[in-house]
Amino acid sequence: QSVLTQPPSVSGAPGQRVTISCTGSSSNIGAGYDVHWYQQLPGTAPKLLIYGNSNRPSGVPDRFSGSKSGTSASLAITGLQAEDEADYYCQSYDSSLSGLYVFGTGTKVTVL
Amino acid sequence: EVQLVESGGGLVQPGGSLRLSCAASGFTFSSYEMNWVRQAPGKGLEWVSYISSSGSTIYYADSVKGRFTISRDNAKNSLYLQMNSLRAEDTAVYYCARDMIRYFDIWGQGTMVTVSS
Numbered sequence: 629q630s631v632l633t634q635p636p637s638v639s640g641a642p643g644q645r646v647t648i649s650c651t652g653s654s655s656n657i658g659a660g661y662d663v664h665w666y667q668q669l670p671g672t673a674p675k676l677l678i679y680g681n682s683n684r685p686s687g688v689p690d691r692f693s694g695s696k697s698g699t700s701a702s703l704a705i706t707g708l709q710a711e712d713e714a715d716y717y718c719q720s721y722d723s724s725l726s727g728l729y730v731f732g733t734g735t736k737v738t739v740l
Numbered sequence: 741e742v743q744l745v746e747s748g749g750g751l752v753q754p755g756g757s758l759r760l761s762c763a764a765s766g767f768t769f770s771s772y773e774m775n776w777v778r779q780a781p782g783k784g785l786e787w788v789s790y791i792s793s794s795g796s797t798i799y800y801a802d803s804v805k806g807r808f809t810i811s812r813d814n815a816k817n818s819l820y821l822q823m824n825s826l827r828a829e830d831t832a833v834y835y836c837a838r839d840m841i842r843y844f845d846i847w848g849q850g851t852m853v854t855v856s857s
Binding site: 662 | 850
């Protein structure tokens with residue numbers, strides 16, 4: 629049921645920069661709705677990482693940044709650290725009849 | 741501390757029913773919209789249902805419409821999900837999540853629902 633597409637996996641060495649794309653459509657990201665990002669560490673609940681396309685909640689390191697353009701969004705992690713190994717999901721609002729909120733397919737980040 | 745704690749999960753046979761609860765603490769529950777989100781084993785996140793702060797506005801994902809009912813009791817700081825006619829594909833961890841202008845800022849730890857004979 630996911631309508632936001634993410635790459636299944638990305639990887640990088642410690643200290644490197646990785647990016648995760650999130651591609652939507654004209655009923656969600658392309659319609660101007662904000663994109664939000666969540667980090668899910670193994671065996672835990674998701675945690676809000678980025679809200680409103682590029683805003684970090686208190687406590688989230690500035691190594692994490694978000695952006696949005698057209699029907700897509702991106703999450704960047706700079707200075708990759710071992711503790712960043714997790715699943716990452718984008719999320720947006722959808723104006724179609726099939727649902728209210730949509731999530732991305734999820735991306736597994738592996739620190740080499 | 742702002743917290744959401746789910747309960748009520750378990751093993752249920754196909755066609756059976758289950759009621760999940762989510763207890764909120766540390767914030768004014770009645771002021772916030774709430775949601776249920778689920779995650780099947782090894783799969784991604786799926787939004788399930790939304791309820792407004794007063795309970796007057798409700799939405800469901802197509803996959804659960806007509807089978808699941810979301811409700812809340814603001815006097816008890818609690819959110820509920822009544823799940824009927826359960827199917828194997830409803831097997832998942834169910835999270836309650838606080839809605840903060842179209843995103844989820846607080847999540848519970850989740851409760852596991854297994855539908856199997």
